[in-house]
Amino acid sequence: MKGLLVRIDDYVQNAGEAEKQLISRLQRNPESVLRKTIKEIAKETYTSPATIVRLCKKLGCKGYKDFQSTLAYEVALFRESRDIAFQKITQKDTVEDIIYKVTKKNIESLETTRKLLEPKTITACVKLLETSRTVSLFGLGTSLLVARDLYLKLLRADVICNLCDDWHAQFLTARNLHTGDLAIVMSYSGLTEEMLQCAKEAKANGAKVIAITRAVESKLAAEADYVLPVAATELIHRSGAMSSRISQLNVVDVLFTAYVNRNYEFCMNQFGRTHIQKDGGT
Amino acid sequence: MKGLLVRIDDYVQNAGEAEKQLISRLQRNPESVLRKTIKEIAKETYTSPATIVRLCKKLGCKGYKDFQSTLAYEVALFRESRDIAFQKITQKDTVEDIIYKVTKKNIESLETTRKLLEPKTITACVKLLETSRTVSLFGLGTSLLVARDLYLKLLRADVICNLCDDWHAQFLTARNLHTGDLAIVMSYSGLTEEMLQCAKEAKANGAKVIAITRAVESKLAAEADYVLPVAATELIHRSGAMSSRISQLNVVDVLFTAYVNRNYEFCMNQFGRTHIQKDGGT
DNA sequence: CATATAATGAAAATAAGTTTCATAGTTTTC
DNA sequence: GAAAACTATGAAACTTATTTTCATTATATG
Numbered sequence: 001m002k003g004l005l006v007r008i009d010d011y012v013q014n015a016g017e018a019e020k021q022l023i024s025r026l027q028r029n030p031e032s033v034l035r036k037t038i039k040e041i042a043k044e045t046y047t048s049p050a051t052i053v054r055l056c057k058k059l060g061c062k063g064y065k066d067f068q069s070t071l072a073y074e075v076a077l078f079r080e081s082r083d084i085a086f087q088k089i090t091q092k093d094t095v096e097d098i099i100y101k102v103t104k105k106n107i108e109s110l111e112t113t114r115k116l117l118e119p120k121t122i123t124a125c126v127k128l129l130e131t132s133r134t135v136s137l138f139g140l141g142t143s144l145l146v147a148r149d150l151y152l153k154l155l156r157a158d159v160i161c162n163l164c165d166d167w168h169a170q171f172l173t174a175r176n177l178h179t180g181d182l183a184i185v186m187s188y189s190g191l192t193e194e195m196l197q198c199a200k201e202a203k204a205n206g207a208k209v210i211a212i213t214r215a216v217e218s219k220l221a222a223e224a225d226y227v228l229p230v231a232a233t234e235l236i237h238r239s240g241a242m243s244s245r246i247s248q249l250n251v252v253d254v255l256f257t258a259y260v261n262r263n264y265e266f267c268m269n270q271f272g273r274t275h276i277q278k279d280g281g282t
Numbered sequence: 283m284k285g286l287l288v289r290i291d292d293y294v295q296n297a298g299e300a301e302k303q304l305i306s307r308l309q310r311n312p313e314s315v316l317r318k319t320i321k322e323i324a325k326e327t328y329t330s331p332a333t334i335v336r337l338c339k340k341l342g343c344k345g346y347k348d349f350q351s352t353l354a355y356e357v358a359l360f361r362e363s364r365d366i367a368f369q370k371i372t373q374k375d376t377v378e379d380i381i382y383k384v385t386k387k388n389i390e391s392l393e394t395t396r397k398l399l400e401p402k403t404i405t406a407c408v409k410l411l412e413t414s415r416t417v418s419l420f421g422l423g424t425s426l427l428v429a430r431d432l433y434l435k436l437l438r439a440d441v442i443c444n445l446c447d448d449w450h451a452q453f454l455t456a457r458n459l460h461t462g463d464l465a466i467v468m469s470y471s472g473l474t475e476e477m478l479q480c481a482k483e484a485k486a487n488g489a490k491v492i493a494i495t496r497a498v499e500s501k502l503a504a505e506a507d508y509v510l511p512v513a514a515t516e517l518i519h520r521s522g523a524m525s526s527r528i529s530q531l532n533v534v535d536v537l538f539t540a541y542v543n544r545n546y547e548f549c550m551n552q553f554g555r556t557h558i559q560k561d562g563g564t
Numbered sequence: 565c566a567t568a569t570a571a572t573g574a575a576a577a578t579a580a581g582t583t584t585c586a587t588a589g590t591t592t593t594c
Numbered sequence: 595g596a597a598a599a600c601t602a603t604g605a606a607a608c609t610t611a612t613t614t615t616c617a618t619t620a621t622a623t624g
Contacts, residue, residue: 076358095401114385
C-alpha cells in the first residue's frame, strides 16, 4: 500500500472544495494533525467532522482515528530520516556527537545511493561482466581503493581482471583494450582528467565502459556506456567527501552480488576454492 | 526522555497486581495495543480503564491517548529497524531486491558499529594520534584497503605516517617501532596471523597499539592498548563478509573526524594545502 | 427548467477516554 | 491487636471524541 501522504496527493485532483481546504492543511503540517481532534481540524479548515471522516475513508482508512495512527507511523519514519539530514559537524560536538553524526551521514549517503541505482542498469552491467573477455579497473586516490575492492571480489569469482596501481600503467592498460573487453572507471567527482583519458582510450579501442561516479552529467559519464551513480555527499569539515567511498563500495557490493546471484553455482564453487582463512576474513 | 518501553520495564518493580497484568500484556505485544481501545485492553487483562489511565500517567503520558501515540512512534521506529535485520539474499531475488537488501545490510552494520564505539576509547585514540611521533598502519587483503584509506587521510592532515603494501615490509616496519610510536592494526576477523605478529612486535618495541577488529576477545585485541570494535556481519552468500570494510571505514571516519575536530585550525590549513582538485575528489 | 447527483454541515447517536468515588486489602501506629 | 491511614482497584458517572444520519445547497444532466 502506498504511503498515506502520497495517497493524499493523488487524491487532490478529485477533491471537492472543502476537501481541498483540508488536504492543504494536512500537507502543510501533517505532524500537528496527530495532536488535534477531528473537531479542531474541522474548525481550522472551516469544514466539518463529517467531511473529514469521509476523506479519511476515501484515503483507505477506517476513520479519523485509523487515519491518525497511520499518519503517526509515517511521520515517525519521516522524522527519523529527516533528523539525519541536517546534522553538520561543528567544533562544539563531543566525541559522542561525532560518532553519531558521522555514522548517520554515511547511512544517509547509502540511502541516497540506493535510490539512484536503477535495476536495469545493474542488470546490463552484470551482463557485460559475464560476457566480456577481460575486465580492467581504473581509479586514483580514494577511488583506487574502491577499484581494489572490486578487484579482490572479481578475483575470487574467477573473472579475468586487471588493475594497475599507477596511472601510467592504467593508461597503457586502456590502450591495450579491444572489442569484447570491459573497462570500469571509478571517479567520484567525475572530473579526474586521468580517468577521462582512460575511459576515452578504452572506448576508442572498442571496449565497453562502465563509470562509477556521482557526476551523471560529466564528460566521464558521457564517455561511458553505463553509469552507476553514487550519492553526492556534502563535506564533513573540508576534509574531503567522506561518505563517497562508502557509497561507491555499496555500488560495488550491489553489482557484485547481482553478478554472483546470476552465476550462483559457479561462484559458490569458486568461493570455496579461494577463501584464505576459515572465515574468509582479514 | 527514555523510550516508553524502557520506562515500562523500569516501572515493573513498583507495579501492583493489576498493573503487572497490564504490563505483561503490553510487553508481549506492544504493537497490537495501538489498534485497541482502553476498554478492550481492560477486558483482556481483567483490569479496568481507570487502572490503565493511571498507569499511563505514571509512565509520563497525559492519558491513554497520549500513551498510544507515543507508543506508535516507538513501534514505528522499531519495526523499521527490525525490518532490516532479517533480509537474506536468495537466488530468487530480483536485482531490485538486491539493491535494497545489500544497502540495508550495509546500513545495519553501520548502526551496529556505532553502538559498539565508546567515546572514551575514541578520545584516547585521538590523543595517541596527537602525541605519537609516528603512526604506522597494518593490514592485509580487504583490511589493507581500510588501512590505505586511513593512510590517505592522515597524509592530508600532515600526520607522519607509514603503510607498506606487502606484509614482509609491514613486519619490518613493526620491528623498527619504538616507545612514542603508534601502530594501528586492522584485521576484521582478528585471526590473521601476520597481523598478530605485527601487533606483538610493535608492542614489544614499546609502541602503542590500536586494533580495529570485530574480534574484541581475540589475541589481537589482547595485544592492543585500545580496540576499536567493528560490527560482526553475516555473510551475504558465502562471498565473504561484505559490510565489514564499510564498518571499518566508518570507524576510520569517526576516528579521523574526532582528530580533526580537536586540531581544527591546523587541519583546515593543511587541507587547503593538500587538496588536489577543486573539490578534493577523485 | 425539472430532476438526478454530488458535496457539505448540523445535529443526533455512538463510542472512547477520564474522573470520581466506594470498597477491599494492606500497612502503620498507638 | 485494633483503629487509623494508606494503597490499589473497579464500577459507574461524566466528559470528550468520533461516526452516522439526514436535510440543505450547489452542480451537472437530460
